[in-house]
Amino acid sequence: MTDVSERPERVPPIIKDTPEGADVWERVPWDAEMYGPVQDWATDIDHGRPEYNENAHQIWHDLRESGCPVAHSERYGGMWAPITHETVHEIAYDTENFTSRSVVVSHLRPGDLQLPAPIGGAPPITSDPPFHQVARRLLLPPFAPKQIEPWEDEVRTLCRGLLDAMGDVTPGETIIDGAVQYAQHIPVNVIGRMLGFPQEDEERFRGFVHDTLERINEDPNERSDSFQHLEMYIDDQIEDHIANPRDDLTSYLLDVEIEGNKLERDHVRGTIILLLIAGIDTTWSAIGSSLWHLAQHPDDRHRLADDPEVMDFALEEFLRAYAPVTMARLVAKDNDFHGCPMKKDDWVLLPFPAANRDPKQFEDAEGFIIDRQVNRHSAFGLGIHRCLGSNLARLELRIAIEEFVARFRDFELAGDVKWSIGQIRGPRVLPLRIL
Amino acid sequence: MRVHLDAGICQGHNRCYALAPAVFDVDEYGQAVQRIDDELPSELEARARLAAANCPEYAITLTD
Numbered sequence: 277m278t279d280v281s282e283r284p285e286r287v288p289p290i291i292k293d294t295p296e297g298a299d300v301w302e303r304v305p306w307d308a309e310m311y312g313p314v315q316d317w318a319t320d321i322d323h324g325r326p327e328y329n330e331n332a333h334q335i336w337h338d339l340r341e342s343g344c345p346v347a348h349s350e351r352y353g354g355m356w357a358p359i360t361h362e363t364v365h366e367i368a369y370d371t372e373n374f375t376s377r378s379v380v381v382s383h384l385r386p387g388d389l390q391l392p393a394p395i396g397g398a399p400p401i402t403s404d405p406p407f408h409q410v411a412r413r414l415l416l417p418p419f420a421p422k423q424i425e426p427w428e429d430e431v432r433t434l435c436r437g438l439l440d441a442m443g444d445v446t447p448g449e450t451i452i453d454g455a456v457q458y459a460q461h462i463p464v465n466v467i468g469r470m471l472g473f474p475q476e477d478e479e480r481f482r483g484f485v486h487d488t489l490e491r492i493n494e495d496p497n498e499r500s501d502s503f504q505h506l507e508m509y510i511d512d513q514i515e516d517h518i519a520n521p522r523d524d525l526t527s528y529l530l531d532v533e534i535e536g537n538k539l540e541r542d543h544v545r546g547t548i549i550l551l552l553i554a555g556i557d558t559t560w561s562a563i564g565s566s567l568w569h570l571a572q573h574p575d576d577r578h579r580l581a582d583d584p585e586v587m588d589f590a591l592e593e594f595l596r597a598y599a600p601v602t603m604a605r606l607v608a609k610d611n612d613f614h615g616c617p618m619k620k621d622d623w624v625l626l627p628f629p630a631a632n633r634d635p636k637q638f639e640d641a642e643g644f645i646i647d648r649q650v651n652r653h654s655a656f657g658l659g660i661h662r663c664l665g666s667n668l669a670r671l672e673l674r675i676a677i678e679e680f681v682a683r684f685r686d687f688e689l690a691g692d693v694k695w696s697i698g699q700i701r702g703p704r705v706l707p708l709r710i711l
Numbered sequence: 712m713r714v715h716l717d718a719g720i721c722q723g724h725n726r727c728y729a730l731a732p733a734v735f736d737v738d739e740y741g742q743a744v745q746r747i748d749d750e751l752p753s754e755l756e757a758r759a760r761l762a763a764a765n766c767p768e769y770a771i772t773l774t775d
């Protein structure tokens with residue numbers, strides 16, 4: 277590890293309360309009082325409130341029933357939330373009017389020039405065309421199906437190890453936590469190995485994820501430290517890989533070239549941050565929600581155990597019905613969207629999970645049909661930003677469920693479930709009684 | 712029946728490759744490639760239909 281003083285100097289971001297130009301981060305007015313309980317989801321939606329993820333399915337249902345395809349809020353400096361498949365699809369495809377410069381809603385909005393446009397802070401997720409394509413192409417090969425398939429055995433061993441670690445189980449008595457003892461360990465382990473980071477830092481990675489994605493409506497001043505820790509940690513890992521190159525994604529990114537040039541250090545760091553953050557609580561949430569469902573549906577549990585072939589369809593149905601990931605965009609130019617006057621720099625949530633439960637797009641959209649045959653869900657997004665990790669995420673989710681139901685045929689909820697906060701939705705505490 | 716895969720629309724969700732590997736392959740970038748340009752053998756039709764019905768980007772079309 278290098279001494280802090282030897283690190284290349286970082287230019288701290290310029291943050292102002294009122295935007296004087298496009299080259300600053302704008303701090304939207306923040307006051308804890310403004311972020312209290314939501315009175316009306318159509319006009320005051322706030323996904324940073326715990327009651328949002330707790331009741332998400334009902335909230336989307338009610339909004340849809342009330343004929344509101346796009347909810348709104350004055351929080352975060354102004355935010356829109358389309359909840360139908362049609363509107364989510366349209367925004368995901370419209371990269372002219374909606375920029376990916378920031379994909380996590382918070383109190384800080386990056387001005388047009390603050391980030392290296394069109395690269396953004398964490399390419400390719402924060403990049404817009406045409407650069408997006410260039411940054412994305414670099415990452416496609418290591419995440420393509422044939423590169424991911426060989427990880428199957430390792431993921432299986434990992435899952436079995438976690439189940440073994442639960443110790444002796446007395447049916448009808450033993451309570452385990454499906455999120456804390458199982459789901460949360462799986463993706464963090466896999467991506468840590470892929471990046472070539474120390475295994476013992478698992479807990480720290482979850483801390484980074486929590487700081488980036490869950491603390492969105494907390495005092496912005498208290499959050500900036502945590503971003504710095506994340507960047508410093510990644511810089512140390514990069515230095516270590518420069519000194520000792522090895523066969524992993526970090527060395528791959530340090531080596532790979534765009535038109536004969538190595539990537540800028542900011543690009544490498546941003547992409548590593550993306551890979552570390554994007555794959556952890558997303559997959560952990562998908563696994564947790566699937567177990568939450570199975571705990572309450574013995575038929576589905578038994579079908580999975582007795583008819584393994586159904587997994588091809590079940591996997592997609594878990595992803596559809598419990599899609600964990602909502603993305604965001606910033607409005608790039610004033611535009612009228614289905615009658616909504618969207619202003620430049622307003623936030624727009626992109627709730628793929630809500631789109632997945634739209635009855636206009638899916639038959640029996642609110643039901644769970646374990647062998648649903650037609651399932652064009654958008655859990656992994658739509659358009660150019662389709663989740664790069666989708667092949668890996670599917671592998672982890674499938675094996676995690678297979679191994680769990682193979683070990684425990686019957687289990688039920690055994691206490692209060694705690695849901696995550698923010699754009700990624702899944703159980704963080706999931707007590708299960710093994711039957 | 713023939714399949715047509717629009718490579719400009721495909722985003723590599725790989726649903727087609729998972730559901731109908733005899734009809735679709737996947738390249739090193741994870742983008743789908745069509746294995747059969749000609750008339751599909753009839754035993755593959757059902758799987759091809761399934762793939763088309765599950766492509767989130769509507770990149771696959773079928774013609775008679």
Ligand code: HEM
Nearest residue numbers: 400401554555558559562601603656657661663664665669
């Ligand atoms: C069930 C688990 C996961 C879900 C539901 C999920 C969902 C998504 C979604 C919806 C997007 C689209 C972003 C947008 O439109 O702005 C996305 C992008 C992305 N995801 Fe995932 N993800 C999951 C797991 C993973 C994993 C395991 C990785 C890799 C380690 C990963 C890496 C990425 C990357 C790199 C992007 C950016 C792609 C781009 O901008 O071109 N994700 N993910």
Ligand code: SF4
Nearest residue numbers: 721722724725727766
């Ligand atoms: S399912 Fe559609 S988007 Fe996905 S790889 Fe096949 S053709 Fe492409």
